[in-house]
Amino acid sequence: EIVLTQSPGTLSLSPGERATLSCRASQSVSSSYLAWYQQKSGQAPRLFIYGASSRATGIPDRFSGSGSGTDFTLTISRLEPEDFAVYYCQQYGSSPQTFGQGTKLEIK
Amino acid sequence: EVQLVESGGGLVKPGGSLRLSCAASGFTFTNYNMNWVRQAPGKGLEWVSSISSSSSYIYYADSVKGRFTISRDNAKNSLYLQMNSLRAEDRAVYYCARGAYSSSLYHFDYWGQGTLVTVSS
Numbered sequence: 001e002i003v004l005t006q007s008p009g010t011l012s013l014s015p016g017e018r019a020t021l022s023c024r025a026s027q028s029v030s031s032s033y034l035a036w037y038q039q040k041s042g043q044a045p046r047l048f049i050y051g052a053s054s055r056a057t058g059i060p061d062r063f064s065g066s067g068s069g070t071d072f073t074l075t076i077s078r079l080e081p082e083d084f085a086v087y088y089c090q091q092y093g094s095s096p097q098t099f100g101q102g103t104k105l106e107i108k
Numbered sequence: 109e110v111q112l113v114e115s116g117g118g119l120v121k122p123g124g125s126l127r128l129s130c131a132a133s134g135f136t137f138t139n140y141n142m143n144w145v146r147q148a149p150g151k152g153l154e155w156v157s158s159i160s161s162s163s164s165y166i167y168y169a170d171s172v173k174g175r176f177t178i179s180r181d182n183a184k185n186s187l188y189l190q191m192n193s194l195r196a197e198d199r200a201v202y203y204c205a206r207g208a209y210s211s212s213l214y215h216f217d218y219w220g221q222g223t224l225v226t227v228s229s
Contacts, residue, residue: 035215037153044203044219045145045153056217088153092215096169099153 002027002091004100012108019076021103023089028069033093036065036074039102040085048087049074081107110134110218112204117223124194124227130187130204130220137185138162141207143216144178144189146200146225156202157189161210172198194227201225 003026013019023034032052037045047056049065052072062077076083084107089100116128130142144156157178158167166178177190187204201224205216 031213033213033215037216044221045216046219047208047215047217050208050215050217090153090215092213095167097155099155101152 001096002029002094002098004089004091004098006087006089006100006103008103009101010104010106012106013079014108015079015081017079019074019079019083019105021074021076021087021105023067023072023074023100025070025072025091027094029072029091030093032068033091034065034067034072035090035092037088037090038083038085039088045088076105079105110206112206112218112220114202114204114220114223117202117225119226119228120194121229122195122227125190125192126194126225128189128191128202128204128223128225132185132187132204132206135206137180138182139210141210141214142180142187143205143207144187145203145205145216145219146198147203147222148197148200151200154200158207159187160212165212191225194225196227199225199227 005024007022034052036049039045053065064075086102088102111133113131143158159178175193179188201222203222204220206218207214208217
């Protein structure tokens, strides 16, 4: 099973700043089958990025995903108030598919 | 508009059973793999089970294998999760999620709002 480790656990930033979230895999993720989800308190997760770098429908272009192999990054270029939430990465290239433990992005 | 609506959660005693349902609308249900993902209170996401569009392929997490059974009724646009021999550690919000592709490798593009399962005596 591929273990995904997200860092940092909590990221405290201000609106307008740049956010960089990391997801590291214990083994190579085949064909960049990596996704990112946003989850706000009391809500279901929402798909933001798939295939490591493709934005889902309706996701603003301030969100970008990058990486391959074992190291992946979600970057938010300029934080908006609605971006503060928990972000999870998921690999779906190997069975079982697994999630990272999440990064909480909070307002500083 | 794609909608996934879970139901069937509630309070059950350890060792008990519960059946979750997920009603799908807004898309051609028969074309998509479907999944259950759970989230224990204050914790992260855990994939539970997947079923292919025609029910030919079914997968379970080791933590629920032998206790949970996933099924679907394409005529009713519905997904189910039969949970038996429930344990305290099964307490979680259970989400129904649509697989984005018809292949075996896919992310989840739509999620329901979840239904809470509590296992306690």
